[in-house]
Amino acid sequence: MRGPALRRLLAGFLLMALWEVAVARGWLDPFYLPPPSRIAVTLGELFARPVFYEHLLATFTAAIAGLGLGLLIGAVLGLLAALVRPVAELLEPVMVLLNAIPRVILAPLFVIWFGIGLGSKVALAVVLVAVLVFFAVHAGVRDVDPRLVERVVTLGGGRWAVVREVYLPSVTAWVMGNLRVAVGFAFTGAVVGEFVASSRGLGYLLSFAQSTYNAAQVVALVLLVAAVVLLLFALAGALERRLLRWRHG
Amino acid sequence: MTALATVPAPMSTAPAAAATPLVRVAGLTLGYGAAPPVVEAVDLSVAAGELVSLVGPSGSGKSTILRALVGLHPPRAGTIACTLAGCEIGFLFQEDALLPWRTVRQNVALGLRLAGRSRAAAEAEAEVWLERLGLGGLGERWPRQLSGGQRKRVALAQVMALRPRLLLMDEPFAALDAILRRQITQELLDWVEGEGIAVLLVTHDLEEAIALSDRILLLGRGPRARIRGTYEVPIPRPRDLVAVHAHPAFAPLLQRLWTDLAAEVAGSGLPRAAA
Ligand SMILES: Nc1ncnc2c1ncn2[C@@H]1O[C@H](COP(=O)(O)OP(=O)(O)OP(=O)(O)O)[C@@H](O)[C@H]1O
Ligand SMILES: [Mg+2]
Numbered sequence: 001m002r003g004p005a006l007r008r009l010l011a012g013f014l015l016m017a018l019w020e021v022a023v024a025r026g027w028l029d030p031f032y033l034p035p036p037s038r039i040a041v042t043l044g045e046l047f048a049r050p051v052f053y054e055h056l057l058a059t060f061t062a063a064i065a066g067l068g069l070g071l072l073i074g075a076v077l078g079l080l081a082a083l084v085r086p087v088a089e090l091l092e093p094v095m096v097l098l099n100a101i102p103r104v105i106l107a108p109l110f111v112i113w114f115g116i117g118l119g120s121k122v123a124l125a126v127v128l129v130a131v132l133v134f135f136a137v138h139a140g141v142r143d144v145d146p147r148l149v150e151r152v153v154t155l156g157g158g159r160w161a162v163v164r165e166v167y168l169p170s171v172t173a174w175v176m177g178n179l180r181v182a183v184g185f186a187f188t189g190a191v192v193g194e195f196v197a198s199s200r201g202l203g204y205l206l207s208f209a210q211s212t213y214n215a216a217q218v219v220a221l222v223l224l225v226a227a228v229v230l231l232l233f234a235l236a237g238a239l240e241r242r243l244l245r246w247r248h249g
Numbered sequence: 250m251t252a253l254a255t256v257p258a259p260m261s262t263a264p265a266a267a268a269t270p271l272v273r274v275a276g277l278t279l280g281y282g283a284a285p286p287v288v289e290a291v292d293l294s295v296a297a298g299e300l301v302s303l304v305g306p307s308g309s310g311k312s313t314i315l316r317a318l319v320g321l322h323p324p325r326a327g328t329i330a331c332t333l334a335g336c337e338i339g340f341l342f343q344e345d346a347l348l349p350w351r352t353v354r355q356n357v358a359l360g361l362r363l364a365g366r367s368r369a370a371a372e373a374e375a376e377v378w379l380e381r382l383g384l385g386g387l388g389e390r391w392p393r394q395l396s397g398g399q400r401k402r403v404a405l406a407q408v409m410a411l412r413p414r415l416l417l418m419d420e421p422f423a424a425l426d427a428i429l430r431r432q433i434t435q436e437l438l439d440w441v442e443g444e445g446i447a448v449l450l451v452t453h454d455l456e457e458a459i460a461l462s463d464r465i466l467l468l469g470r471g472p473r474a475r476i477r478g479t480y481e482v483p484i485p486r487p488r489d490l491v492a493v494h495a496h497p498a499f500a501p502l503l504q505r506l507w508t509d510l511a512a513e514v515a516g517s518g519l520p521r522a523a524a
Contacts, residue, residue, distance in 0.1 A: 151346040154319050154338075155360040155407070165359070169350040246350045246391045 034216035042220040058201040060228070062118055062190035066125020067182060073126060074133025075175065081134070082141035091134075098131045104188065107196040116197045125189030129182045133175060140174030141167060176243050179236040187229050269332060270294035271415045271447050272318060277327035279313050280472075286325060287313050289473040293466055295415060298445040302458035304506070305468030306514050311451040312343060314468075315417050318449070339413030341421035345404045347392040353403050354379065354388035360411040378406040382436070398429045405437065415447045423453065434461070435490045442487045455506045459484075460493045465506065469513050478509055 194203025209217035357375035
């Protein structure tokens with residue numbers, strides 16, 4: 001574990017050094033690709049301004065709210081569709097369509113419906129996450145081993161026992177397997193929503209930086225979003241390992 | 250491993266109860282979808298403390314009959330009369346079915362929990378059964394981390410913990426190697442004889458059927474399979490799985506069963522009826 005991690009760190013440093021030198025020597029135009037030092041300074045400036053934390057919080061709030069609501073809505077709809085035939089017939093075509101299109105194109109519609117505030121960002125994140133979770137839950141229910149259901153029934157379990165002992169764990173496994181993707185989707189929804197129309201958030205800062213051709217700030221913000229998502233990936237991964245420890249280790 | 254045999258034997262209650270069977274099946278017809286019935290007009294009964302085997306060609310409907318007995322398969326016709334509550338019937342499946350997301354101990358405790366026992370009490374009792382089956386110290390493992398034989402033992406402990414009065418078994422140990430199979434089967438036999446538990450066993454193995462049972466039912470070839478013969482096994486209990494082969498009644502009975510089963514598989518004529 002230590003060896004590869006160390007080598008990767010070293011490779012990263014080398015690349016940045018090369019990049020820095022290339023800009024200093026004039027091989028790269030800093031207008032398009034500012035050097036790492038400039039990006040670092042920009043990041044420092046961002047963190048130094050109190051208003052930046054409001055932007056960070058706005059994106060974070062939209063993404064987490066979208067993730068939570070998306071998980072809930074996707075799970076409820078998925079379970080309903082799996083258990084109630086008419087609901088499945090109603091929902092499945094919609095979900096298949098939503099799954100096929102790049103869902104971020106709904107952003108303008110959500111701005112019209114919910115305004116440029118938090119609502120439209122959450123809505124976009126919800127749609128991205130809920131469709132993913134819907135199919136994961138569906139797969140989880142379909143994947144249930146009928147022999148396990150019969151085992152619980154022949155041990156004296158009723159309907160609720162079957163749901164608790166067999167369906168929920170199976171569905172949880174499928175949802176957990178998709179949790180990291182869902183985290184990524186939630187941030188995509190939040191940032192793209194802000195990018196389209198907003199007055200705050202990292203997406204708003206990005207769109208502002210773009211309009212002023214501030215490449216250093218764009219790269220700094222991209223790195224920041226990446227860092228936040230990676231952090232949440234690690235958390236989601238830890239949660240997955242904890243909940244699915246019967247499968248790992 | 251032989252700890253099971255040390256359980257005090259409440260055998261005295263068995264003969265008295267033998268008059269009324271624990272389960273009595275009459276005219277049972279079972280099938281899938283619109284296809285012709287798999288089995289037709291099946292009669293069978295198991296009395297308290299009695300060991301009955303159901304043998305027959307593959308695909309004749311033995312598993313389907315067992316599943317119907319516990320309500321997993323609705324009958325097309327016929328009656329299933331049972332004097333037992335659901336929790337008094339233990340079912341060991343053809344393939345093991347432990348919950349992969351529950352530890353070994355939680356799996357064994359599952360039936361007790363479903364019967365309304367508290368988690369702590371159920372798990373404490375599960376641990377006792379694990380010890381008895383030689384699985385002490387494996388309680389914290391996940392089913393995935395066990396060998397095939399260990400998983401079978403856990404499945405057995407899961408059912409034993411419920412202290413059933415009737416045990417339905419569908420070739421539970423068919424997948425095990427010969428040594429392990431004999432060992433687990435002997436443990437099971439000791440426990441069942443000791444506690445006076447009634448058994449209905451589905452098996453492919455005629456020698457196993459003779460060694461274990463008081464009575465053997467031969468199911469004919471499907472579709473529309475019927476019980477083609479009933480064979481009493483006049484070998485005293487308690488039995489030893491190895492020594493039983495030396496009993497004078499063993500070889501002739503095996504010969505008869507083979508002949509009748511072969512005739513049934515070939516589909517020619519009807520074998521002799523009862524013994
Ligand atoms: N779910 C099902 N749908 C339709 N047909 C089925 C189903 N399950 C079993 N069958 C058919 O019913 C018949 C009896 O099956 P069953 O599993 O009861 O046989 P069996 O005697 O237990 O066989 P084996 O000894 O091989 O386990 C077979 O012909 C099988 O093809
Ligand atoms: Mg079978």
